[in-house]
Amino acid sequence: MTLSSPDHPENPGLPQVFRDWFAARGWQVHPHQRAMLERTHDPATLLIAPTGGGKTLAGFLPTLAELADGTHQGLHTIYVSPLKALAADIRRNLTTPITEMDLPIRVEDRTGDTSYSVRQRQRADPPHILLTTPESLALMTSYEDAPRIFAGLRRIVVDEIHALAESKRGDQLVLALSRLGTLRPGLRRVGLSATVEDPDAIGRLLAEAPHTASIVHADPGPPADISMLTTEEAPPWAGGGAAYAIPAVLEEVRRHRTTLIFHNTRAQAEIFFHNLWLANEEALPIGIHHGSLSREQRARVEAAMVAGQLRAIVCTGSLDLGIDWGDVDLVIQVGAPKNVKRLVQRIGRANHRYNAPSKALLVPANRFEVVECVAALKAVAEGRLDGEARGPGPRDVLCQHILLTACAGPYDADALFAEVRTAGPYAALTRAAFDDCLQFCATGGYALRAYDRWQRIRQRADGLWELRDPRTSRRIRMNMGTIMDTDTLKVRLRGRGGMPLGEVEEGFAATLTPGDTFLIGGEVVRYEGLREMTVEVTRRPTQPPRIATFMGTKFATSTQLSDRILQMFRQEDWPELPRHTADWLRLQREVSHLPERDRLLIESFPHDGRNHVCAYGFAGRNAQQTLGLLMTARMEEQGLNPLGFVATDYATLVWGLDEVTDPAPLFSRENLFEGLETWLAGNAVMKRTFKTSATIAGLIERNTPGKRKSGKQATFSSDILYDTLLKYDPDHLLMQITREEATRGLVDFGRIEQMLDRIEGRIDHAILTRVSPLAAPMFLEMGRVPIKGRAEARLVEEEAERLMEAAGLA
Known part of the structure; x- marks a missing residue:
C-alpha cells in the first residue's frame, strides 16, 4: 500500500x-x-x-x-x-x-x-x-x-x-x-x-x-472452527459440573498454547478448576478468574496471561469481552452456552488476530445440553445471533440521574426533560412520567413525604431545582450505580494483614460454622470466624470442600435456542447427535411425545408414591420457575394438594398427592393469571425486585459515610418499606417500577405469555405409568439426593441409574 x-x-x-x-x-x-x-x-x-x-x-x-x-x-x-x-x-x-x-x-x-x-x-x-x-x-x-x-x-x-x-x-x-x-x-x-x-x-x-x-x-473474516468435544464417557443425565470431561479437557490443554475454559457460573468454575487441578499430574500452570475473586488475585492471573505463563485459565464472563490476553489459541465452553451472542463473544477470545479463524470446543454438562450445544453450533454456522428486545428506559435509573444532576448544581426541569428525551431508551418518556420521578426525588412519594431523609431536592423561587441540603451530594454519589453487589462478604486469610481471597454471598456465609471448608480461587479454605464483616479463613488443602454460592447470573436459554431445539425434535432422526442422546430422544418419542413448538406437552405419571405433572414450556429457567409457582397456586385451588416443584430451562415438574386428570384449566390464560397482582404482591420475588429498584432510585442507601450496610440490614429496611407502601401507597412510583421489573425480569412473565400465544390452547396430555425419559433427569435437579462430601459422585450416579431404569433407559 x-x-x-x-x-x-x-x-x-x-x-x-x-x-x-x-x-x-x-x-x-x-x-x-x-x-x-x-x-x-x-x-x-x-x-x-x-x-x-x-x-x-x-x-x-x-x-x-x-x-x-x-x-x-x-x-x-x-x-x-x-x-x-x-x-x-x-x-x-x-x-x-x-x-x-x-x-x-x-x-x-x-x-x-x-x-x-x-x-x-x-x-x-x-x-x-x-x-x-x-x-x-x-x-x-x-x-x-x-x-x-x-x-x-x-x-x-x-x-x-x-x-x-x-x-x-x-x-x-x-x-x-x-x-x-x-x-x-x-x-x-x-x-x-x-x-x-x-x-x-x-x-x-x-x-x-x-x-x-x-x-x-467490517469484513467478518473466516468462520470459526467450532465443534463439540468428543469424550470417551457419555455426559451425565443431569448436573452442571462436566466432571466427566476433565481428562479430555486436560488433553486439549496439553495440545494448545493457552486455553480459556469458560463457565456460566462462578461456582461451576470453582468446582471445575478444583477437579482439573486434581487431575493435573503434570502440574501445568493453570489459573482461575472470576468476579468474586479479590482484585489482587485477578490482577496476578491477568499479568500471568499477558506474559504467556499460563497454559489454561478457568473463567466466567469476567473474560468475555475484548481484552487481548496473550496467545490464546483455544476456547472451551463448559455447559450449554444459553445464548448464541455470548458464545460468539467467547469464541472470539481465541486467535485474537484479524482474518484468523477462532477455534472453540463446546462441552455439554449433561445429556440435554448435548441437544442445546448442537442447536448453538447450527446458529453460529448460520450467523444468527439472539437477543431480547428491551423495553423503555427504566424509571429507577432516571431517578438516580435526576439526583446526580442535582449534585452538579441547580437545573431547569423543562431543560432536563428535553435533555433526557435525547437518550434513546427515554425518547418516548412522557412529561407526566418524568414529573413523577422528579416528585419522588423531592418528597419520597405520598406515603413518605413526612420523612426528611427522602426530601432530597426542592424547587427554588426562580423555578430551578436544587439539592435541599448540599451535604447530601456525598451520600448520593456513594450510592450511585446499577450493579447490585451488597450481599457479599470479603474473604481473607486469618492473621494480621491477611491476604484477601475474594468474596462470598452473605447467605452462604451465614450457614458456615467454624471448621467448615469451601472453595474460593481454587483453594480449599477452612472457616474460622466472622470479624468486622469479613470471613476469616485458613488454608486446608487436604480437606474436602463445600462450594461457595457465588453471585452472578444463572443464564436462561434464549428464545432462539429454545426454538431451534424444538425444531430438532421434529426430525425423524438425529444423525448430528451422539448415539446415547439420539437413543434417549427416540425412547421419549416411543414412551410419550417429544415437545412441539406450537403445542404444550403435559405428562402425568406416578413415581415414588407421588403423582407428578411435567409441563414442557421451553420458556427459560426464570419463566419455568414462575410457571411452577402459578401452577401450584391453581392446583391448590383445585384441591390437588401440590407438594413442590422444580424447574429447568425447558420444563417444570410438580409433585403432589393427587393426580392431574385435566391439565387444560391450569394453563388457560384466565386461570393462570387470575389473582396475579395479589400473588405477586406477597411473593418474595417482588420484595427482592423492590430492594433492587429502590436502591438504584436512591430510596435505600447501600453505603453511608464511614460504614456499609450488610445485606441483611438492607433487606430488612427494604422489606419494611415494601410492606408500608403496599399497605398505604400501593400505586407509589417504586411499587409501579417493581411490578414492571418483576414481570419482565426475574419472573419473566413475558416469555410465559409468548408460550401461551404460541400454543393457543393446544395441549397434548400424556398419561403415563412411569417417569418419561425426558422428565427423568429433572428428578436429579430436586436436591432429593443427600449429597455430602466425597459421597456426592457415587450418590448421584446411583440415583441416576435408578431413575433411568424406571424410565426404561437402563
Missing part, C-alpha cells in the same frame, strides 16, 4: 508520522479503519467488526490523529468500557503507538480502583484520553466543575456496546451521554462491537434521539 500522502484515499487524515509507523511494520489500514477515519465528523458511528479486527485502533485513530500536533488542551476523548480490566488493557495497548510515535498525548484510566488522589488530580488536570466505566462517567457528570472538566471534549468511544445495551448500565450510560450532549454540543459518539444482533437498535441507543448512528460493517 502506498503511504505517500495524508490525503491518500487509503489514509484520509492520517499524519505523516502515522503513515511511517504503519509502513515500518508492514501494516495496512483495514477498510473499516479507513471508513472510521472518513466518518470522523459524523455525529454517531457504530463499528461492527470481528474480534481481532482492530476495532479499538479504528475507534482511536481519529483521536490520535487530532491530538498528534499537540495543540489540544485538556480532555479530548472519553473511552467507556463495561470492564475495569478492559480499560486498563486499552491503556496498555495505546501506550505502544503513542510511545513509538512520540505523540504528545496523555492517557489515563479512571475506575472504581483509581485512588482518590488520582481522581482529584484528573478533575483539576484531565488527560487527553480518559478510559473509564459507565459508573465513573456518571459520577464525573455530577461534579460542580463538570462544565470545566468536559470543556474540550470532542469524542466519546463506547466499547463492547452490545454488553452495556443489555442491562441498566446501558441506560445509565445513555443518560450520562445526554448530559454530556448538553455540556458539549456536537460531541461525536462512536460505538464498537463484535456481536450485534440488531445494528439499527444499537445505532438508536448510541445516537442522540431521534437520530440513529451510521453503521460500518
Whole structure:
C-alpha cells in the first residue's frame, strides 16, 4: 500500500508520522479503519467488526490523529468500557503507538480502583484520553466543575456496546451521554462491537434521539472452527459440573498454547478448576478468574496471561469481552452456552488476530445440553445471533440521574426533560412520567413525604431545582450505580494483614460454622470466624470442600435456542447427535411425545408414591420457575394438594398427592393469571425486585459515610418499606417500577405469555405409568439426593441409574 500522502484515499487524515509507523511494520489500514477515519465528523458511528479486527485502533485513530500536533488542551476523548480490566488493557495497548510515535498525548484510566488522589488530580488536570466505566462517567457528570472538566471534549468511544445495551448500565450510560450532549454540543459518539444482533437498535441507543448512528460493517473474516468435544464417557443425565470431561479437557490443554475454559457460573468454575487441578499430574500452570475473586488475585492471573505463563485459565464472563490476553489459541465452553451472542463473544477470545479463524470446543454438562450445544453450533454456522428486545428506559435509573444532576448544581426541569428525551431508551418518556420521578426525588412519594431523609431536592423561587441540603451530594454519589453487589462478604486469610481471597454471598456465609471448608480461587479454605464483616479463613488443602454460592447470573436459554431445539425434535432422526442422546430422544418419542413448538406437552405419571405433572414450556429457567409457582397456586385451588416443584430451562415438574386428570384449566390464560397482582404482591420475588429498584432510585442507601450496610440490614429496611407502601401507597412510583421489573425480569412473565400465544390452547396430555425419559433427569435437579462430601459422585450416579431404569433407559 502506498503511504505517500495524508490525503491518500487509503489514509484520509492520517499524519505523516502515522503513515511511517504503519509502513515500518508492514501494516495496512483495514477498510473499516479507513471508513472510521472518513466518518470522523459524523455525529454517531457504530463499528461492527470481528474480534481481532482492530476495532479499538479504528475507534482511536481519529483521536490520535487530532491530538498528534499537540495543540489540544485538556480532555479530548472519553473511552467507556463495561470492564475495569478492559480499560486498563486499552491503556496498555495505546501506550505502544503513542510511545513509538512520540505523540504528545496523555492517557489515563479512571475506575472504581483509581485512588482518590488520582481522581482529584484528573478533575483539576484531565488527560487527553480518559478510559473509564459507565459508573465513573456518571459520577464525573455530577461534579460542580463538570462544565470545566468536559470543556474540550470532542469524542466519546463506547466499547463492547452490545454488553452495556443489555442491562441498566446501558441506560445509565445513555443518560450520562445526554448530559454530556448538553455540556458539549456536537460531541461525536462512536460505538464498537463484535456481536450485534440488531445494528439499527444499537445505532438508536448510541445516537442522540431521534437520530440513529451510521453503521460500518467490517469484513467478518473466516468462520470459526467450532465443534463439540468428543469424550470417551457419555455426559451425565443431569448436573452442571462436566466432571466427566476433565481428562479430555486436560488433553486439549496439553495440545494448545493457552486455553480459556469458560463457565456460566462462578461456582461451576470453582468446582471445575478444583477437579482439573486434581487431575493435573503434570502440574501445568493453570489459573482461575472470576468476579468474586479479590482484585489482587485477578490482577496476578491477568499479568500471568499477558506474559504467556499460563497454559489454561478457568473463567466466567469476567473474560468475555475484548481484552487481548496473550496467545490464546483455544476456547472451551463448559455447559450449554444459553445464548448464541455470548458464545460468539467467547469464541472470539481465541486467535485474537484479524482474518484468523477462532477455534472453540463446546462441552455439554449433561445429556440435554448435548441437544442445546448442537442447536448453538447450527446458529453460529448460520450467523444468527439472539437477543431480547428491551423495553423503555427504566424509571429507577432516571431517578438516580435526576439526583446526580442535582449534585452538579441547580437545573431547569423543562431543560432536563428535553435533555433526557435525547437518550434513546427515554425518547418516548412522557412529561407526566418524568414529573413523577422528579416528585419522588423531592418528597419520597405520598406515603413518605413526612420523612426528611427522602426530601432530597426542592424547587427554588426562580423555578430551578436544587439539592435541599448540599451535604447530601456525598451520600448520593456513594450510592450511585446499577450493579447490585451488597450481599457479599470479603474473604481473607486469618492473621494480621491477611491476604484477601475474594468474596462470598452473605447467605452462604451465614450457614458456615467454624471448621467448615469451601472453595474460593481454587483453594480449599477452612472457616474460622466472622470479624468486622469479613470471613476469616485458613488454608486446608487436604480437606474436602463445600462450594461457595457465588453471585452472578444463572443464564436462561434464549428464545432462539429454545426454538431451534424444538425444531430438532421434529426430525425423524438425529444423525448430528451422539448415539446415547439420539437413543434417549427416540425412547421419549416411543414412551410419550417429544415437545412441539406450537403445542404444550403435559405428562402425568406416578413415581415414588407421588403423582407428578411435567409441563414442557421451553420458556427459560426464570419463566419455568414462575410457571411452577402459578401452577401450584391453581392446583391448590383445585384441591390437588401440590407438594413442590422444580424447574429447568425447558420444563417444570410438580409433585403432589393427587393426580392431574385435566391439565387444560391450569394453563388457560384466565386461570393462570387470575389473582396475579395479589400473588405477586406477597411473593418474595417482588420484595427482592423492590430492594433492587429502590436502591438504584436512591430510596435505600447501600453505603453511608464511614460504614456499609450488610445485606441483611438492607433487606430488612427494604422489606419494611415494601410492606408500608403496599399497605398505604400501593400505586407509589417504586411499587409501579417493581411490578414492571418483576414481570419482565426475574419472573419473566413475558416469555410465559409468548408460550401461551404460541400454543393457543393446544395441549397434548400424556398419561403415563412411569417417569418419561425426558422428565427423568429433572428428578436429579430436586436436591432429593443427600449429597455430602466425597459421597456426592457415587450418590448421584446411583440415583441416576435408578431413575433411568424406571424410565426404561437402563
